[in-house]
């Protein structure tokens with residue numbers, strides 16, 4: 168099939184590369200000429216495991232091209248995915264101006280029937296607005312369908328998630344749209360859930376909010392564990408074995424970050440309010456998540472007493488491992504707070520250093536774990552990279568001024584750490 172992907176961000180680029188890999192002819196469009204120039208040189212604008220190889224392979228095979236012309240992409244494609252950003256506004260509401268703009272441009276450039284699919288995470292009813300916008304701008308009365316096909320890609324495993332999803336959700340209202348999307352996804356072995364557009368939009372919001380709820384729930388339990396002397400790792404293991412609960416997303420720590428959960432939760436709370444429903448559960452989820460950073464900071468203050476002029480080493484800056492994404496990373500608030508309090512911060516992340524340099528001020532960035540540990544009064548773990556789990560703890564202990572590790576991600580066994588001579592503080596145990 169000839170496919171246009173509008174918006175070469177995380178979702179768009181992964182989706183485009185994967186559809187090309189499945190044998191389709193894909194045109195990826197972005198209005199940022201620098202990004203397009205970079206992609207044409209086969210350079211990725213962000214790190215995602217396996218993406219560079221997949222892009223290279225499909226560009227070489229002639230199945231994947233990049234352009235900044237939405238016009239030519241729409242003219243050449245039967246199926247058009249809208250994958251542009253929906254950034255949060257001041258009040259948390261999703262800014263849909265890019266989606267509207269793209270919908271209007273698609274309408275003006277359609278030459279025959281087109282299937283337009285919203286893939287960006289959008290509030291329920293955006294499908295209807297896209298349809299309206301296309302109708303208004305579709306002066307020649309060309310036939311089209313609008314569908315919703317939310318993505319559930321996780322950064323770091325996005326390609327794997329695309330090729331082996333738990334489910335594919337298609338929100339479509341006509342047989343033609345349903346058939347086209349089912350055909351497009353036919354090479355992928357997964358259950359296809361076909362619904363109306365509004366239900367598909369809600370599946371996405373409800374899924375992300377539910378996962379965020381699991382995280383805040385387990386973080387609340389971790390706080391109770393600390394007060395009672397129980398161990399969150401054991402509690403969460405015992406809970407997760409119940410198939411109805413499931414072990415996933417029951418890892419306690421300094422809270423969720425990234426560009427999806429915080430933004431999607433704000434947007435969902437906001438749209439619910441607009442519809443006259445007070446989604447109080449989600450407001451609590453958000454509050455608990457913010458509170459986890461304070462819980463962690465209190466641990467640092469408890470151990471170091473005066474933070475001012477202390478040397479604090481930070482391991483991990485990205486919002487989670489296997490990505491260089493710093494957006495809404497808990498590390499930002501934690502480090503900013505410590506810098507404001509007068510601490511000297513050294514930090515290292517295996518992939519996010521470049522992005523962190525533009526976000527974090529007053530931080531010395533180091534080339535590895537050991538440079539961070541050298542002469543530090545404490546070592547903080549903020550992202551659970553495998554590299555940190557594998558570090559030479561004896562060497563780290565010798566380098567630290569004070570053998571104190573405060574671990575916001577519970578990557579070590581407390582008994583083992585005590586045996587090695589560390590003062591080891593973690594979350595919920």
Ligand code: UDX
Pocket residue numbers: 318319320321322323375378382415416417418419420421422423424425426427428486487
């Ligand atoms: C998420 C959704 O999982 C994905 O389906 C959607 O399409 C986009 O948003 P992503 O933002 O890549 O994906 O990250 P994810 O792996 O889900 O983690 C989100 C955050 O939750 C991270 O900050 C992570 O550290 C945190 N988390 C996750 C926990 O704190 N505990 C857990 O048990 C799981």
